[in-house]
Amino acid sequence: MSNWILGLTGGIGAGKTLVSNHLSSLGIEIVDADVIAREVVAVGSDGLNAIVKHFGNAILLDDGSLNRAKLREIIFADLEQKNWLNNLLHPMIRQNITEKLDNAKSPYVVLSAPLLFENKLDALCDHSLLVDVPVEVQLDRTTNRDSVSTEQVKNIIAAQMSRDDKLQKAGSILDNHREIDLVLADVEGLHRAFLKQAKINK
Numbered sequence: 001m002s003n004w005i006l007g008l009t010g011g012i013g014a015g016k017t018l019v020s021n022h023l024s025s026l027g028i029e030i031v032d033a034d035v036i037a038r039e040v041v042a043v044g045s046d047g048l049n050a051i052v053k054h055f056g057n058a059i060l061l062d063d064g065s066l067n068r069a070k071l072r073e074i075i076f077a078d079l080e081q082k083n084w085l086n087n088l089l090h091p092m093i094r095q096n097i098t099e100k101l102d103n104a105k106s107p108y109v110v111l112s113a114p115l116l117f118e119n120k121l122d123a124l125c126d127h128s129l130l131v132d133v134p135v136e137v138q139l140d141r142t143t144n145r146d147s148v149s150t151e152q153v154k155n156i157i158a159a160q161m162s163r164d165d166k167l168q169k170a171g172s173i174l175d176n177h178r179e180i181d182l183v184l185a186d187v188e189g190l191h192r193a194f195l196k197q198a199k200i201n202k
Contacts, residue, residue: 002102003101003102003104003108003109003198004107004108004109004126004194004197004198004201005101005108005109005110005111005124005125005126005127006108006109006110006111006125006126006127006128006129006194007110007111007113007116007121007122007124007125007127007128007129008020008023008110008111008112008113008116008128008129008131009112009113009114009115009116009117009122009128009129009130009131009166009170010114010130010131010132010133010176011114011133011135011138011157011160011163011166012114012138012142012153012156012157012160013133013137013138013139013140013141013142013145013153014131014132014133014138014176015131015133015141015176015183016112016114016131018131018176018180018183018184019129019131019174019176019183019187020032020110020112022184022187022188023110023187023191026188026191027106027107028106028107028108028109028110028191029104029105029106029109029110030109030110030112031097031100031101031104031109031110031111031112032112032113033093033097033111033112033113033114033115033116033119033121034112034113034114036093036096036097036100037089037093039096040089040092040093040096041066041089042065043063043064043065046092047088047089047092048065048066050088051066051071051085051088054084054088055071055074058070059071071085076155076159090119094121097111097121097124098124101124107195107198107199108194108195108197108198111124111125114160115160115161116128117161117165117166117169118160118161122169126197126201127171127172127194127197128169128170128171128172129170129171129172129173129174129190130166130167130169130170130172130173130174131174131176132163132166132167132170132173132174132175132176132177133175133176133177134163134177135157135163137177138153138157139153139154139157142156172190174186174187174190
């Protein structure tokens with residue numbers, strides 16, 4: 001891959017989107033693993049067809065799209081089914097990601113992925129940036145934003161790599177438990193550093 005790639009990650013509710021939107025406004029292309037994960041199971045996709053074949057039509061909503069809530073319930077309760085789903089979708093997602101990273105035209109490109117380390121997508125990146133907040137802030141923000149129970153958010157956080165492990169792995173860390181102006185000023189400082197890195201590596 002010829003492009004300089006920044007892996008952007010953060011647990012649920014950490015504020016990864018705030019950072020990727022700001023970098024996007026500075027002219028940097030964002031490859032969003034979540035968006036790609038939705039595309040590979042869109043109506044008519046090979047991914048969705050394989051899921052329906054495996055789980056039956058009950059896994060669909062009335063409009064023929066994937067019932068994500070139902071699928072999430074199944075895979076959180078059954079590790080075997082979770083592994084089956086990961087083995088199906090991860091190669092599709094990774095191929096799609098690498099194509100988009102290769103085709104990016106901005107000075108550097110961001111791979112935004114909540115499970116950057118868990119799914120070893122950091123191996124595709126030259127540097128990683130972790131958007132970090134305390135776990136209780138993740139809980140507050142996500143329950144308020146998504147109208148879900150604290151229990152459900154705790155389960156999602158538990159399924160992700162621990163905050164400590166992410167802090168160990170990250171190349172750079174952005175503290176997002178502060179005034180937004182301070183956070184965005186730091187993002188711009190990091191952006192300037194990444195531009196320099198990308199230029200050196202051209």
